[in-house]
Amino acid sequence: MQHSVLVVEDDNELRRQVTSWIESFGHEVQEAPSAEDALMAMAREPSDMAVCDANMAGKDGVWLAWRMRERHPQTAIVLATALRDCESAVSNLRNNVVDYLLKPFDRVRLLEALALARDWHAAAAGDDDLHEALQDRLRTRRAVLAASLAEAQTTHVAALDGLISMLQFHERDGRGHSRRVARLTLALADELGLGDDEALLKLEHGALLHDIGKLDVPAAILTKSAPLDDEEWEVMRRHPQVGYDLLKQRFAGAAELVLAHHEAFDGGGYPRGLKGDQIPIGARILSIADAYDSMTHPHTQRPPMPPALALDEIERCSGTQFDPCVADALGKVFAGVAEEHVH
Numbered sequence: 001m002q003h004s005v006l007v008v009e010d011d012n013e014l015r016r017q018v019t020s021w022i023e024s025f026g027h028e029v030q031e032a033p034s035a036e037d038a039l040m041a042m043a044r045e046p047s048d049m050a051v052c053d054a055n056m057a058g059k060d061g062v063w064l065a066w067r068m069r070e071r072h073p074q075t076a077i078v079l080a081t082a083l084r085d086c087e088s089a090v091s092n093l094r095n096n097v098v099d100y101l102l103k104p105f106d107r108v109r110l111l112e113a114l115a116l117a118r119d120w121h122a123a124a125a126g127d128d129d130l131h132e133a134l135q136d137r138l139r140t141r142r143a144v145l146a147a148s149l150a151e152a153q154t155t156h157v158a159a160l161d162g163l164i165s166m167l168q169f170h171e172r173d174g175r176g177h178s179r180r181v182a183r184l185t186l187a188l189a190d191e192l193g194l195g196d197d198e199a200l201l202k203l204e205h206g207a208l209l210h211d212i213g214k215l216d217v218p219a220a221i222l223t224k225s226a227p228l229d230d231e232e233w234e235v236m237r238r239h240p241q242v243g244y245d246l247l248k249q250r251f252a253g254a255a256e257l258v259l260a261h262h263e264a265f266d267g268g269g270y271p272r273g274l275k276g277d278q279i280p281i282g283a284r285i286l287s288i289a290d291a292y293d294s295m296t297h298p299h300t301q302r303p304p305m306p307p308a309l310a311l312d313e314i315e316r317c318s319g320t321q322f323d324p325c326v327a328d329a330l331g332k333v334f335a336g337v338a339e340e341h342v343h
Helices: 012-024 035-044 061-071 083-096 107-124 128-152 156-170 174-192 197-208 212-216 230-236 239-247 252-260 281-296 307-316 324-342
Strands: 004-008 028-032 049-053 076-081 099-102
Touching: 004 012, 004 035, 012 028, 012 049, 012 107, 028 035, 035 049, 035 061, 049 061, 049 107, 061 076, 076 107, 099 107, 156 174, 156 197, 174 197, 174 281, 174 324, 197 252, 197 281, 212 239, 239 252, 252 281, 281 307, 281 324, 307 324
Parallel strands: 004 028, 004 049, 049 076, 076 099
Antiparallel strands: none
16 A cells, blocks of 8 residues: 655755655655755655654754654654764654664665555554554564663663663653662662672662663553553563563673562562572562652552552561562661751
8 A cells, every 4th residue: 555755864965865765665646855844745745654864963863753743643753863963863753753764774674664664654643553563562662662772872881772662652650760760779789788899880880770671561551540451461570581682792780680680589579589598689679779760750540659558568578579688678768868967
């Protein structure tokens, strides 16, 4: 079936190349050299899909994607972005973009992105049969992009930023939660007197990326306001293993902590049922930091809990879900904070 595609690119040669490829796929194409020209073209004749360059002179692709989503909600947007720009684009856009093309991309990768965009457009136009399957495909693409970012970046810092941005893309508070958990994790490690600089860096990376496996969890589960059923919990419990698989090549030390951060001190956790000292100390610390932050910030299934009640809950679960030594350290960390405020 023929569809209409808008190509927005300020590099004339690249725009002609992309247009040529899309026409060879059997679609109609209109071109625009800038974001402003793209909006005028869409006003004259809306396209089913749009392939937009993220980094253009003047108004960029991020600005354009927001405007197009507001004015043309059924148009599927694919953003073409250089690796250096991906962190900014992803962190700003979340669900406004169907797929990302990491430059340089080839004809085959463009065809894949347009196939996903075509189905997104059909679902947006009212094809309910496509909706559920499409969500799975979108989730898979996000996980693949996360892996690509981690592997392709030349520095650990750039790879880390790109992966954290993917969390923000998938969960509204993904970046904020990961950074708060990392701060508390390091404070607990300091209270416990643990780790040299290298160990602390691995711990920080593990804390920042502990939820990266949730890229493989459907948004409907992450945002569900009612308790999860058994099947949904089975899906949710896969995320530590997914996170480990994404990180093990580039962030091996952090990956081990991500894999173990939902293990329980009494052996009742997942995915491996580790117990006590079998659980890496970094994962035992991360587990408490994650739980405390999750309890004290808004969640789809419940309002935030007052900090004092969260501390009481962690103390109640000391020895079962949580390492008693780390639970005790959490109380000391917050007692120290309270004392600083008094003085």
